[in-house]
Amino acid sequence: AQSVTQLGSHVSVSEGALVLLRCNYSSSVPPYLFWYVQYPNQGLQLLLKYTTGATLVKGINGFEAEFKKSETSFHLTKPSAHMSDAAEYFCAVRQSARQLTFGSGTQLTVLP
Amino acid sequence: GAVVSQHPSWVICKSGTSVKIECRSLDFQATTMFWYRQFPKQSLMLMATSNEGSKATYEQGVEKDKFLINHASLTLSTLTVTSAHPEDSSFYICSATPGPGGEQYFGPGTRLTVT
Numbered sequence: 001a002q003s004v005t006q007l008g009s010h011v012s013v014s015e016g017a018l019v020l021l022r023c024n025y026s027s028s029v030p031p032y033l034f035w036y037v038q039y040p041n042q043g044l045q046l047l048l049k050y051t052t053g054a055t056l057v058k059g060i061n062g063f064e065a066e067f068k069k070s071e072t073s074f075h076l077t078k079p080s081a082h083m084s085d086a087a088e089y090f091c092a093v094r095q096s097a098r099q100l101t102f103g104s105g106t107q108l109t110v111l112p
Numbered sequence: 113g114a115v116v117s118q119h120p121s122w123v124i125c126k127s128g129t130s131v132k133i134e135c136r137s138l139d140f141q142a143t144t145m146f147w148y149r150q151f152p153k154q155s156l157m158l159m160a161t162s163n164e165g166s167k168a169t170y171e172q173g174v175e176k177d178k179f180l181i182n183h184a185s186l187t188l189s190t191l192t193v194t195s196a197h198p199e200d201s202s203f204y205i206c207s208a209t210p211g212p213g214g215e216q217y218f219g220p221g222t223r224l225t226v227t
Contacts, residue, residue: 043205043218090155100216102155
């Protein structure tokens with residue numbers, strides 16, 4: 001079975017500060033890992049994904065994440081937060097051909 | 113890019129009535145579509161997986177007779193909430209994938225409120 005743990009249901013950062021959203025996973029086989037963003041009353045938008053190859057993955061809007069197998073982690077970072085980054089972020093893992101398992105989500109607040 | 117639409121975006125219905133939600137893949141053929149439910153401030157919970165032309169596979173605890181899923185074509189899946197009750201009020205999100213191992217593309221969601 002696979003699972004995803006997102007540490008911190010709420011994260012607040014100042015505008016211009018580093019964003020770090022944590023995600024740990026458990027999987028019996030090499031997983032595919034995803035980060036999604038959700039704005040209020042909207043669906044999910046893919047930020048980035050790791051499948052194979054380079055462990056540092058760059059996504060949209062300046063986000064990136066690093067797959068660390070030894071730590072079973074896939075933390076999401078952005079060097080400088082922008083007000084428009086305020087949203088809910090979900091980490092997800094896919095082990096089988098199609099099914100995604102989501103973490104509980106992290107609400108990011110960006111303070112002016 | 114791949115676009116998935118949902119209709120309606122929000123719906124209010126009375127308790128005891130049925131509501132149908134449509135999920136369409138606009139620019140690709142979706143062999144598989146997924147239906148998720150999301151309660152306020154919570155994560156997405158997979159309700160069921162539907163493959164075109166076959167019966168949906170429901171997750172444990174999801175009543176298949178209450179949440180009817182039809183995937184009649186490669187671009188359309190529908191979720192019908194039958195005899196809706198206030199506890200069915202939620203945000204319903206669908207996703208679609210073009211093939212095995214393919215990326216899931218999410219719809220914008222449907223807000224259902226049952227009064």
